């Protein structure tokens with residue numbers, strides 16, 4: 131049985147997830163769960179907007195954590211999408227459905243699968259969701275994204291309370307601030323008609339106020355190493 135720590139990361143092919151994967155501060159097997167593979171990470175190919183993929187990810191958790199004897203088992207959910215941007219009722223319905231499934235349902239279903247698979251481990255267990263200020267702020271054109279982040283934050287509060295009572299897994303959500311990733315490129319490339327706050331994000335970029343993903347990853351690992359307060363919904367921009 132494996133005595134090496136394991137870190138599962140959804141969306142480790144790009145941006146924040148990739149930076150977190152590259153910065154793991156201890157020896158571990160690191161899995162990227164997403165559609166695209168990247169060099170140096172184990173890859174579980176999955177389109178997480180397709181519910182059929184969730185059982186496959188659950189099977190990966192079961193396979194890796196059954197009889198697991200390593201010191202750390204961590205699940206970081208970073209996969210997310212803003213596509214399609216535009217007002218509800220005016221965007222492509224199939225795309226909107228995929229966005230709801232990825233942003234709202236996948237984190238809860240996969241979080242549940244990780245907790246279940248990790249329940250029998252003596253390892254230190256942590257589940258961290260990459261949240262967003264959009265879970266608390268209205269951004270017209272981002273309804274499925276804002277709704278997904280808000281739902282996931284409240285899932286974290288609830289599951290965190292359950293886990294605290296059980297001395298189980300540490301569960302938290304952390305919003306990273308505005309970070310220089312392809313998601314921000316997509317925001318700036320979107321017509322203002324689909325996203326009225328467009329100019330704010332263009333200005334943040336022009337003023338050099340986007341954070342580097344590697345700095346954000348270092349902050350995430352500082353929090354993970356210190357220990358997550360169960361049920362905490364944090365924002366790196368707040369002291």
Ligand SMILES: NC(=O)c1ccc[n+]([C@@H]2O[C@H](COP(=O)([O-])OP(=O)(O)OC[C@H]3O[C@@H](n4cnc5c(N)ncnc54)[C@H](OP(=O)(O)O)[C@@H]3O)[C@@H](O)[C@H]2O)c1
Nearest residue numbers: 141143144145146164165166177178209210308309311313
């Ligand atoms: N950048 C910011 O300013 C910012 C601010 C607040 C919160 N966030 C959050 O940070 C997280 C990461 O975003 P990012 O900025 O790093 O964006 P990114 O560079 O665009 O990366 C998005 C990641 O999500 C994965 N993903 C997207 N759709 C997927 C699908 N259908 N199935 C599986 N994986 C999928 C992508 O992997 P594949 O393409 O390989 O599938 C990719 O690895 C997101 O949850 C986002 O909401 C970002």
